[in-house]
Amino acid sequence: MSLKIIILNRVFDLTQQSEVFFIKSAKSKNGGKDMAVKISEQESGYFGEFGGRYVPTELLPVLDQLKEYYLKYKDEPEFQEELAYYHRDYVGRANPLYLASNLTEKLGGAKIYLKREDLNHTGAHKINNCLGQGLLARRMGKKRIIAETGAGQHGVATATACALLGMECIIYMGEIDTIRQHLNVFRMELLGAQVIPVTSGGKVLKDAVDQALQDLIKNRADTFYMLGSAVGPDPYPTIVRDFQSIIGQETKKQIYQQEGRLPDYLIACVGGGSNAIGLFYPFVQEQDVKIIGVEPGGIGNNFGENAAPLTFGNPGIIHGFKCYMLKDANGEIASTHSIAAGLDYPGVGPEHSYLKASARAEYVTVNDQEALAAFCTLSKVEGIIPALESAHAIAHAIKLAPTLKKDQIIVLNLSGRGDKDVQQVAEMLKQ
Ligand SMILES: *Cc1c(COP(=O)(O)O)cnc(C)c1O
Numbered sequence: 001m002s003l004k005i006i007i008l009n010r011v012f013d014l015t016q017q018s019e020v021f022f023i024k025s026a027k028s029k030n031g032g033k034d035m036a037v038k039i040s041e042q043e044s045g046y047f048g049e050f051g052g053r054y055v056p057t058e059l060l061p062v063l064d065q066l067k068e069y070y071l072k073y074k075d076e077p078e079f080q081e082e083l084a085y086y087h088r089d090y091v092g093r094a095n096p097l098y099l100a101s102n103l104t105e106k107l108g109g110a111k112i113y114l115k116r117e118d119l120n121h122t123g124a125h126k127i128n129n130c131l132g133q134g135l136l137a138r139r140m141g142k143k144r145i146i147a148e149t150g151a152g153q154h155g156v157a158t159a160t161a162c163a164l165l166g167m168e169c170i171i172y173m174g175e176i177d178t179i180r181q182h183l184n185v186f187r188m189e190l191l192g193a194q195v196i197p198v199t200s201g202g203k204v205l206k207d208a209v210d211q212a213l214q215d216l217i218k219n220r221a222d223t224f225y226m227l228g229s230a231v232g233p234d235p236y237p238t239i240v241r242d243f244q245s246i247i248g249q250e251t252k253k254q255i256y257q258q259e260g261r262l263p264d265y266l267i268a269c270v271g272g273g274s275n276a277i278g279l280f281y282p283f284v285q286e287q288d289v290k291i292i293g294v295e296p297g298g299i300g301n302n303f304g305e306n307a308a309p310l311t312f313g314n315p316g317i318i319h320g321f322k323c324y325m326l327k328d329a330n331g332e333i334a335s336t337h338s339i340a341a342g343l344d345y346p347g348v349g350p351e352h353s354y355l356k357a358s359a360r361a362e363y364v365t366v367n368d369q370e371a372l373a374a375f376c377t378l379s380k381v382e383g384i385i386p387a388l389e390s391a392h393a394i395a396h397a398i399k400l401a402p403t404l405k406k407d408q409i410i411v412l413n414l415s416g417r418g419d420k421d422v423q424q425v426a427e428m429l430k431q
Contacts, residue, residue: 045234048357051350053233055320058217067235069140074242079135086131087246090164095119097254097411102381110264110404112397114414115251115279124387124416125244125275126157130226132243134161137224144219147226148172148212150205151341152184154228159193169193172212174204209319229272230349233320237350244278251411252282259409265290265400268413269392270310270363271342273349275415284360293352294392296338297365303328307336309348310356310363318347324356339368340388370395375418375425387416
């Protein structure tokens with residue numbers, strides 16, 4: 001199999017070259033020699049050296065069209081009003097910034113605030129992005145939505161947005177995942193989506209991505225690819241980050257109202273990185289706010305035992321963009337493991353890769369056992385059952401808070417609720 005990509009009119013064969021380095025340069029106007037030019041992130045699609053588009057040439061016009069429409073509509077008052085309406089009346093925003101005083105007291109250090117994305121309709125942050133992309137698709141005149149899903153959470157959020165907006169919805173899912181996550185398959189079908197089990201390759205997420213991309217290339221005139229995290233080729237990481245930034249924008253207002261100042265720390269779990277970048281982005285310029293992303297440490301530090309590319313990976317190209325990623329000894333995408341299906345991804349968003357490389361944010365790991373313990377702690381102490389993904393962020397806050405002073409403030413993104421995870425946790429606790 002050969003996967004060809006084109007960058008600056010040069011064709012690279014990804015099967016021959018596992019890494020392609022991109023040099024930003026342009027001729028100066030007076031015909032002088034090459035000079036580096038500063039291109040804004042929005043123009044270039046790069047975050048430092050990360051991001052970009054490493055895709056088959058057929059997809060370039062699709063991405064160009066998406067970018068054109070996105071830049072046209074993102075600040076349009078009517079579009080913003082429509083999105084705000086659905087946020088308020090459908091999702092239930094603004095959700096609270098809740099002072100977890102029981103947990104704070106138990107830990108005896110910094111105050112811990114929880115941004116309650118778990119209270120959103122459908123139980124997590126993913127709906128923020130799906131509604132935004134759904135409204136954008138409508139503006140673009142696209143009536144057919146496709147998506148791929150592994151654990152099923154993005155599939156359910158996509159199917160929900162499509163039901164609301166009256167759009168056709170097709171979800172590609174590896175056959176093995178459809179069996180593991182049969183309840184989510186049923187949810188999607190209830191919501192009117194068509195779930196297509198993918199039987200090629202290993203019959204998991206990677207194969208579903210391939211099939212969804214083939215569908216997009218074939219049906220690009222009327223089809224919109226709804227991407228679920230802050231990953232993928234430009235402009236997706238920017239679009240998803242912007243639609244998730246409502247999390248950080250609300251948090252900023254709420255912490256000023258409740259504390260009269262900014263927090264000392266932000267903490268969020270990182271899978272592809274959408275809930276984290278949504279919280280972080282409005283604070284990146286606030287140099288006094290420390291930013292911590294929590295990756296899944298799984299069961300160990302060896303390849304295949306975790307899904308922590310920012311901690312254990314190196315820069316490389318995966319699914320059409322450059323980021324930190326996990327590669328095995330042969331340079332192939334490594335297999336991954338996490339107790340939390342939503343964090344189980346060998347790559348990570350390009351903006352997180354840049355925040356790490358530039359040392360603006362710190363990335364740490366929390367292992368399966370610590371996440372499981374934090375899942376139980378938050379349930380017992382605050383009466384809030386968190387998603388296993390969010391439990392990674394909680395576990396880190398449990399380590400950090402006691403080392404801080406009582407007048408310091410941590411804001412933690414509670415990305416989702418744990419109803420989906422109680423059966424899995426019950427089985428694990430039995431062992
Ligand atoms: C999908 C999911 C995540 C991980 O995705 P990000 O894009 O990294 O946010 C985290 N928490 C919950 C509850 C999820 O459903």
